[in-house]
Amino acid sequence: MSGRLAGKSAIVTGAGSGQGRAATVLFVAEGARVLALDIDGAAVKQLADEVGDSVIPLECDVSSSEAVQAAVRHAEECFGGLSVLLNSAGVDLAGGLGDGPAADLDEEIFDRTLGINLRGTYLMVKYSLPMLRRDGGGSIINIASISGVVLGSSQHAYATSKGGVVAFTRALALSYAPENVRANVIVPGIIRTPMIDFVLKDEALSRRYIDGTPLGRIGEPSEIGHLAVYLASDESGFMTGAAITIDGGLTLQ
Numbered sequence: 001m002s003g004r005l006a007g008k009s010a011i012v013t014g015a016g017s018g019q020g021r022a023a024t025v026l027f028v029a030e031g032a033r034v035l036a037l038d039i040d041g042a043a044v045k046q047l048a049d050e051v052g053d054s055v056i057p058l059e060c061d062v063s064s065s066e067a068v069q070a071a072v073r074h075a076e077e078c079f080g081g082l083s084v085l086l087n088s089a090g091v092d093l094a095g096g097l098g099d100g101p102a103a104d105l106d107e108e109i110f111d112r113t114l115g116i117n118l119r120g121t122y123l124m125v126k127y128s129l130p131m132l133r134r135d136g137g138g139s140i141i142n143i144a145s146i147s148g149v150v151l152g153s154s155q156h157a158y159a160t161s162k163g164g165v166v167a168f169t170r171a172l173a174l175s176y177a178p179e180n181v182r183a184n185v186i187v188p189g190i191i192r193t194p195m196i197d198f199v200l201k202d203e204a205l206s207r208r209y210i211d212g213t214p215l216g217r218i219g220e221p222s223e224i225g226h227l228a229v230y231l232a233s234d235e236s237g238f239m240t241g242a243a244i245t246i247d248g249g250l251t252l253q
């Protein structure tokens with residue numbers, strides 16, 4: 001198979017929907033094999049049915065250490081190695097309504113949000129690293145959010161989890177650079193996926209976001225996927241520790 005990711009094997013979390021799904025389709029189009037993880041097992045099964053043998057679907061809750069370890073063992077069995085880890089699984093449990101401020105924030109919402117968005121990313125990295133290091137290096141790609149890096153949001157749990165993902169990625173980049181394991185984080189703005197159904201279904205709110213975005217539209221999942229392909233490929237071989245905003249200019253003003 002030829003392509004920019006020919007010969008590479010990847011794990012993608014949150015592959016059943018949105019940005020993880022789009023990235024998986026593009027990874028395969030560029031020659032990679034992908035272990036597609038999602039808590040929604042039916043969604044990754046359907047993706048594999050559509051895309052073909054290069055996608056191996058597996059139900060996995062990234063907040064569970066046991067499930068993550070089993071998934072990584074499965075990658076070892078299927079691929080015998082690992083080149084790329086893309087952590088796209090994530091939740092916004094308040095459905096965009098804002099899960100704060102802190103005094104009104106349920107402890108359970110805080111714990112679940114950090115458990116999936118931040119701890120899930122940490123678990124996937126922790127258990128994938130032995131394979132990434134062993135094979136002479138690799139690329140870790142995490143997905144944060146503009147909520148994690150700019151103020152102006154009442155998402156106290158979600159923003160905290162995503163700010164944590166940015167800091168975690170930088171720490172990884174520094175620690176594992178000597179072993180040629182790169183780590184970069186994508187910082188998306190508003191992207192057309194089921195996560196923002198609350199925006200897409202509300203015409204006035206959609207208009208507010210579109211008007212507030214210099215490029216005048218909402219982003220598409222494939223636009224994040226194309227960046228993920230670049231970060232996964234050897235073309236980005238000198239890039240580590242970068243937080244790349246892709247938001248149509250929303251955070252410029």
Ligand SMILES: NC(=O)c1ccc[n+]([C@@H]2O[C@H](COP(=O)([O-])OP(=O)(O)OC[C@H]3O[C@@H](n4cnc5c(N)ncnc54)[C@H](O)[C@@H]3O)[C@@H](O)[C@H]2O)c1
Nearest residue numbers: 014016017018019039061062089090145190191193194195
């Ligand atoms: N859509 C946006 O506007 C936007 C903006 C900034 C950041 N993000 C981030 O991008 C990432 C991808 O989200 P999306 O927009 O594609 O949303 P999405 O809801 O379409 O996809 C998220 C996927 O993660 C899966 N998931 C949720 N909990 C899981 C768990 N515990 N274990 C495994 N899988 C789990 C879901 O089943 C779903 O398939 C998320 O981390 C999200 O926080 C989204």
